[in-house]
Amino acid sequence: MSYIHPYKDTAFCLEQIVEFDALCESGESDANMELAVAVLDEAGKFGADILAPLNKTGDLQGAKLSDYGVEASPGFNEAYQQFAENGWLSLAATEDFGGQNMPNVLNTAVNEVWHSANMAFALCPMLSMGAMESIAHHASEELQNTWLPKMVSGEWTGTMNLTESDAGSDLAAIKTQAVPEGDHYLVTGQKIFITWGDHQMTDNVVHLVLARLPDAPAGVKGISLFIVPKFTLDGAGEPATRNAVNCLSLEHKLGIHGSPTCVMEFAGAEGYLVGEPNKGLVYMFTMMNHARQAVGLQGLSISERAYQLALAYAKDRVQGTRRDGSRIPIIEFPDVRRMLLMMKSSIEAMRGLALVAAAELDRAAGASGETQKAHHSKRFELLTPIVKGWLTEMSQELTSLGVQIHGGMGYIEETGAAQHLRDARILTIYEGTTGIQALDLVGRKTLMDQGASLKLLLDEMQATSEALSQSAYPENSVVTGFEQALKDGMDAYQHLLVSAENDKHHAGSASTNFMMLFGYLCGGWTMVKGAMKARAMLDAGDGDQDFLNAKLHTARFYCEHMLPRTKSCLAVVKSGSDVVMAMPGEQF
Amino acid sequence: MSYIHPYKDTAFCLEQIVEFDALCESGESDANMELAVAVLDEAGKFGADILAPLNKTGDLQGAKLSDYGVEASPGFNEAYQQFAENGWLSLAATEDFGGQNMPNVLNTAVNEVWHSANMAFALCPMLSMGAMESIAHHASEELQNTWLPKMVSGEWTGTMNLTESDAGSDLAAIKTQAVPEGDHYLVTGQKIFITWGDHQMTDNVVHLVLARLPDAPAGVKGISLFIVPKFTLDGAGEPATRNAVNCLSLEHKLGIHGSPTCVMEFAGAEGYLVGEPNKGLVYMFTMMNHARQAVGLQGLSISERAYQLALAYAKDRVQGTRRDGSRIPIIEFPDVRRMLLMMKSSIEAMRGLALVAAAELDRAAGASGETQKAHHSKRFELLTPIVKGWLTEMSQELTSLGVQIHGGMGYIEETGAAQHLRDARILTIYEGTTGIQALDLVGRKTLMDQGASLKLLLDEMQATSEALSQSAYPENSVVTGFEQALKDGMDAYQHLLVSAENDKHHAGSASTNFMMLFGYLCGGWTMVKGAMKARAMLDAGDGDQDFLNAKLHTARFYCEHMLPRTKSCLAVVKSGSDVVMAMPGEQF
Incomplete structure (x- = not known):
C-alpha cells in the first residue's frame, strides 16, 4: 500500500503544459523548474515515508471524541508536527507572515502529494490554507498580524464553519447569530460537517464562522464572517482562555475516518468580524474558489493513489497460462489494460486541468495590467467549477475501476482499494455538490457575462486545435477526436445561450452534462497540448523517449476512449428541460 | 429506511412487456397474471415487514465465526425459518420435489423483492436455488431424490464452491482433488469467497464443489462437480455425521456484511459425483447462466432500494425559499429531478430487460418444437451477460446517485444510502466480472455463431423500431432516440464481426463497451415496447392514466438522457485494439 509521487508526470505537466518557468519570470516569485523539482522531491519523500503509511491507520482507527475534545488517529499528531516544522503550510503564503511566496500552481502540485498519501490527514492543512487565504484577503491588518503568523507556521490550524442543519447549499438560511460586545462579538449557533473542527495537534484552532448580526438583512445579504478561536489570546498573543466553542459529536462516515467531521456548538463564543459587516458571502466566494479547486485536486490525488494500487496488483496477479506454461499477469489482458489506461490517461488530463487552472491565479497576480489581471482571474473562476465538478466525478469512476481491477480482492477491505473508493465518495458532495458546481458554471460563470469568458476559452482551444x-x-x-469534442463544446455553448432565454429550467436541467462536457474537453485540451510538446521533443531527440512516447499513447487513448463522451453530454444539453420537469412529483 | 415493493411497475412489466398470460398459456405452468399479482403481493409484504428491517442489522452486526461455525446476523435465523415455511424457496422448483412449478420469470420478479429488502440475506436462498437448479439438471435420480426435497423445502441450503486463491476467473487452474473411495469420493482442497458457506440456520448445508479426479486431464476439461454436504446422512436420510468441511475464516468486506463470505477447507470430505466425470465445466455453465441472471437482478434490486430512499429524502428535504416564504423540497430542483429520473427510468429499463430475459427460459421450456426451444435457449444465453454486466454496472452509478441526492447526509452511514453503494460494489465482480461478461457476450455468444443470435435480436428490435x-x-x-441507438448497435455488431478476423485483440479491447452499448439498447427496447403499450392503453381509456403517462415520461427521459450513451460506446468499439495494447507495460 505504498505511494510514490509521480514526479515525472508532474514535472512534465508543470514544465510543458503550464510553462512554469515563463510563469515565474512574469510573476513575483523567484521560483523556477529546478526549485520546483527539488520541492516536489522533498514533498514526495515526506508523503511516501510519513503520511502514506498512516492512511490505513486513519481509516481503521478514526478520530475519536473524548472528554478532552477530538483525538486524532494514532500517529497523526507526530506527523503533523513534522509537517509544520518542514514548513509545508507556508509554501504559498506571503513573506510578510513567514510564508515562502511560492506560486499557487507549485503549492497545488505539492498538495497533490498530501492528498494522495493521506487525504484524511491532508484535509487539516487544506482547511488551514483556505482559512489563511481568507484572512489574508479580507481581514484587517490587526487581525492578520494576530492570527496569520502562527497559522502560516502551522502552530495553529484553521477551519471553515459554513453549514447548518437547515442551511447546506442554501446559505441564505444560516441562523447563527453574532451580537456585538465591546470590541468583539458573541457568536451563538450550531454548525455541522466541520472538517477538523477540533483536535489536540496544535495549541489553538482558528475557526472562520458565517453568522448574522442582529440588524442584518434577511438572506445571503445579511451574512458576516467572523474569526472565532478555540482559545482567546492573552496580551502576548498566546492562547490563554478556553472560548465557548466545542465539538458536540463526530459523524460516522463512509470514509475519510481519519478526518474528524464535527458538529460544532458556539455558545456565545468570542469572535472578531472579518472585513465589513454583511459581506460574508462575497468573502466566502474567494474562499470557495480556492477550496473548490483544492477538492478537485483531491479527486486527482485519490485517483492517482487508486491507480498505483491497481497497477501493482495487475502486474503481480497472474491468471491463465501461456502455451509455454508460464502464467499471464492480468495487465496483459486487453480489458484490464483498458481500465488501467482509462485511469492513467484520465489522471493525466485531470492533473493538466488542475495545474493549468491553479496557474491562472499566478498569472493574475503577475499580470502587468488590469485587463490581463481580470482576464486571468476570470479564467480561474471559470475553470473552478469544472475542476471541482469534473475531477471529483471522475474520481468516483476511477477509484471504482481501481476496485474492479482487483476482482474479488477489491471487495476485501484489507486490500485497500475499497478505502480509496469510500474516501473519494465525499468529493462530489462537500464544498458544493456537483449540481452546485454545474449551476455555478452555467449561471454565474457563463450566462452572467453572456458567455464571454467561456467564448474566450473556446477560442483558445480552437487555436490549439x-x-x-x-x-x-x-x-x-x-486531431479529429479533439476537433469533434471541441465542436460539441461549441454546440453546447451556443445551445445554452439561446435556450436559457426561452426556457427558465434549461440551465438547471442541462447544467451537469454541460459541466461534464467541458471537463472532458478541457482535460483533452491539456492532453493534446502535452502531446504536441512531447512530439516536438521526440522529433528534436530531447528527453526520455520512452516516457514521451507514453505521453503520446495516453493522449491517443484519451482522445479515442474518453473524449467521445462529449457526444452523450451534448445530447442531454440539447434535450431541454421539459423531459426533466414535466412529470408530476407524485409519479416519482 | 422502509422498502415498498413497486408492484405496479412489476405488474406492468410482466403483463405488458413480458406478456405473462400468453407465456403461461403456451407453457406448462397454471399461473396467470391474477396469481402472479397475488404472489407478488405476499412477497412484497414479507420483504417489507420481515426482511427489510434486518437489512441494517446485517450491515452493522455482520455474520461472525465462532467455535461452532458461522453465526448469522441477529434476526436472520428467525427470518429464514419463516421464509422457508412460506415456501419461497420452492416457487420455481418442479412438483416432483415439492416445488410449485411457477414460471422462472415470476420467480425472478419475486426474487427482486428479496434482494431489494435485504440483499445479504437473499444471497442465501439465491445460492440455494442455483445449487438446486444444478442438481436438478445434472445429478442422478438417486442424488436428486436424496438432496432436492429438503433443499426445495428450505430445510437445507446450498452453496457453490468454485473459486480458489489462484483460480478466480481462470477455472482451469483449479487444484481441489477428489479421490474415489468406495461409492463416494474424498474431496480435499481450499475454496475462497464462498457465499453463505456455513451457518446454523438449517440442519445441513449442501455444497456443490468443483474438483479434479486423480486421472483428470489438465485445464478446464478435467474439472468435475461434486455434492459435499456439511453432514452426511444416515439410512433415514437425516443429517448424521459431521463431514470434513469447515469454514476457516470470514472475509472483512466493503459491504453485504450480513452475508458470510467463507474460506472453506475440504479435508478429505465425503462427496458424490454429479453427472459424469470431467463434465464439471459444462454443468457450471448452466448454473452460471442462472447465477449471472440472479446477480444482474441484484443490480436492479439494490438500485430500486436506493431510489426509494433517495426519493423519500428529496421529497422531505427543503432547501431555499419561495417568494411566498414557503420552503422548496429539493425534488423540485431540475438537477435533483434529473438524478431521480436517471434512477427511475434506468431501473424500469433494467427490470424490463431482467424479466424479458428470465421469460426466455420459460419460453424455451414451453416451446412446441426443437427449433423454437433452441431459439429461446440461445436468446436466454445471449442476454445473460448483458443482464449481468449492464444491470450491475448501472447499479454502481445509480446507488452512487442515491448517495449524491442526499448531499452531505449521504456520506453519513446512519442515512443508509452509503450501505446500498457498498453492498452494490460486489455486483460487477462476483459470478464473473464485467470484463468476463463482456468477453462472454462477444466471444461465446456472438463470434462463436458468427453473430447469428445477435442478428436475430437486432432484427426483432428493428421490427419494434x-x-x-x-x-x-x-x-x-x-422514435429517433431508439432508431439511433439501434443503428449504433448494428454498427457495433458489424464492426465486431469484421474486426475480429483481422485484429486478435479487438474483441477483448472492445468488449466492455460493446456489452454496455447492448445493455443501453436492450433496456431501451423494453422501454419503447412498454411505452407503445401504455400509449395504446391511454388511447383506449384503459388503466391508471397517471401511471401510464408516467411510463411515457420515463421512456422519453430514457431515450433522451440514457440512450445517447451508445454513441461513446460505439466510438470505443470502433477504435480498435492498438490504442489499448501498444503501450509497453513498463510505461504504466
Missing part, C-alpha cells in the same frame, strides 16, 4: 491540425500530428484520431 | 415509427408515436425523441 488548428495548431494541432497544422502540425501534421501523425495520429489522426487525436 | 418500425412499429414505433408507424404507430405515429407522438414524441419524436423516443
